[in-house]
Amino acid sequence: MMRAPMSRMDILTESEIQNINNKSKLVKKYSELIDRESAYELLNKKIAVIEQEVSEEEQKQESKKQQNQGPSTASVVGKSVLKVLTSATFIRGAFGVLTKMFKK
Numbered sequence: 001m002m003r004a005p006m007s008r009m010d011i012l013t014e015s016e017i018q019n020i021n022n023k024s025k026l027v028k029k030y031s032e033l034i035d036r037e038s039a040y041e042l043l044n045k046k047i048a049v050i051e052q053e054v055s056e057e058e059q060k061q062e063s064k065k066q067q068n069q070g071p072s073t074a075s076v077v078g079k080s081v082l083k084v085l086t087s088a089t090f091i092r093g094a095f096g097v098l099t100k101m102f103k104k
Contacts (some may be wrong), residue, residue: 012020021027084090
């Protein structure tokens with residue numbers, strides 16, 4: 001002999017659903033609606049932060065390059081002229097010209 005199941009094959013009524021939900025401990029925990037950030041939103045925020053840091057770093061490097069471009073042409077010419085004027089051969093030549101001018 002076999003015993004018949006003690007359930008029914010019908011849709012629960014609204015009052016039966018409410019009765020089951022009121023007795024359940026899980027409904028209280030899982031019935032709360034939580035709108036969390038999705039992984040897509042979190043990744044987009046991280047990407048935006050990284051892109052901003054990269055652009056700031058590039059701007060810093062560009063400003064350093066502009067500062068470190070080297071001396072201007074005026075300072076290079078000035079240093080070259082100073083080097084020539086203080087060289088021994090120029091001084092000897094200048095004194096040679098002066099001595100010739102004073103002997104006459």
